[in-house]
Amino acid sequence: MSKDYDIIVVGAGPAGIFACLELCHAGLNVLLLDKGREINARLCPIQRGGARCVLCSPCHLVSGFGGAGAFSDGKLTLSTKVGGRLPELVGLAQTEELVDYVDSIYLKFGAPHKVYGTGEEIIPLERQATLAGLKLIPVRLRHLGTEKCYQVLEAMHNFLSSKIEIRLGTAAKNIIVDEDNVQGIETSDGERLRCRYLILAPGREGSEWLVNEVKRLKLTLNSNPIDVGVRVEVPMVIMEKLTSVLYEAKLEFYSQSFDDRVRTFCMCPGGEVIMESTGGSDPVVTVNGVGYAKAKTKNTNFAILVGTTFTEPFHEPIAYGKYLARLANILSGSVLVQRLGDLMDGRRSTLSRIQHSLIEPSLKTATPGDLSFALPYRYLKSIVEMLQAMDKLAPGVASPHTLLYGIEVKFYSSQLELTSCLESKISNMFACGDGAGISRGLVQASVSGVVAARE
Incomplete structure (x- = not known):
């Protein structure tokens, strides 16, 4: 019919x-x-x-x-x-x-x-971003x-x-x-x-x-690029000078080691980190962030994403992104969380280390672990370099207590x-x-x- x-x-x-x-x-x-x-x-x-x-x-x-x-x-x-x-x-x-x-x-x-x-208060923020090696895109x-x-x-x-x-x-x-x-x-x-x-x-x-x-x-x-990275969570006060003016600070960076384009995405002041399924015929679990008209937490979360455009002969960027997300799912049962300090020290995060952190994680069900088992070195290196650059603009972003959830993938x-x-x-x-x-x-x-x- x-x-x-x-x-x-x-x-x-x-x-x-x-x-x-x-x-x-x-x-x-x-x-x-x-x-x-x-x-x-x-x-x-x-x-x-x-x-x-x-x-x-x-x-x-x-x-x-x-x-x-x-x-x-x-x-x-x-x-x-x-x-x-x-x-x-x-x-x-x-x-x-x-x-x-x-x-x-x-x-x-x-x-x-x-x-x-x-407002005019954007101008000094643009200058400070430039001095930190970042490009602030005011919108x-x-x-x-x-x-x-x-x-x-x-x-x-x-x-x-x-x-x-x-x-x-x-x-x-x-x-x-x-x-x-x-x-x-x-x-x-x-x-x-x-x-x-x-x-x-x-x-x-x-x-x-x-x-x-x-x-x-x-x-x-x-082929479109694929964006792969992590969801970052910091105390709300650290990003306040940016979010109070811009709400979302759109920052762009080119990594020193690989010249990869790295950017912030979906900044959520006072928001929460959530997990979601990609859906489709072969679903995996990834992370995302939500924000509210009135703050629900004392944290700000945002994604740091590394863009990759694959060349010949590879034409399966969606499958590649799902493969990386599935590694994180296998390691954690869903979503991994790791303190930046633990990542830099080459060790996994544990529940006790997360509990002793200055930041209370908004995604309680994330499993403490080691993102280096899920994300290739190239991505992690570029993410860390951007966090270090952002720390010059917003001191505290690259604190050992900063939480990284993984992985976040944007499929286009x-x-x-x-x-x-x-x-x-x-x-x-x-x-x-x-x-x-x-x-x-x-x-x-x-x-x-x-x-x-x-x-």
């Missing part, structure tokens, strides 16, 4: 949601499809008191309405300098215009009006917090539910194509859903599925060849968001959904 739609959108993350927000007034028959649950039903067992990730399929933290960003701390980066490659695809001027447009929609659905990163940033992010997404769901069909708990299996023209989607339970236009926004969790489908359809793929789908309106070589099939290798954050993912929908 098949059903016909004008447009099917696969993936209910920010790219898919904003595509639907753009389409819902056009009088079209639109279906939004996602294998996860409604946002109020996305309950992780760990959030309900479980000690370990049990690899739910799909993972409730990364699948369902709102996507992987639903339980993030909701940072809306209002800049084209970071967050994806849309400027090179659709042009800088149009991307800037659409960033403002998307921001106005977030405000309409309840995002707070306060914006960080706009305008609107912070929702995990609670407000949930409320904004719930409001979007309520708005869309009366205007389009939203089908959750249903996975896309195969893209249906006939002579380079898209025909629809076959679901995992065998139902064939036909459409005139198909927008693929599967998110990071669905990137592996999209890559496999693109290969099956014999479309051209270009291989880049599908797309036009400036994000259409693929298959007529009427569009791709957008993080899962398509277009964006690396909420705002550019949202913008990419708008671009695909407008075409």
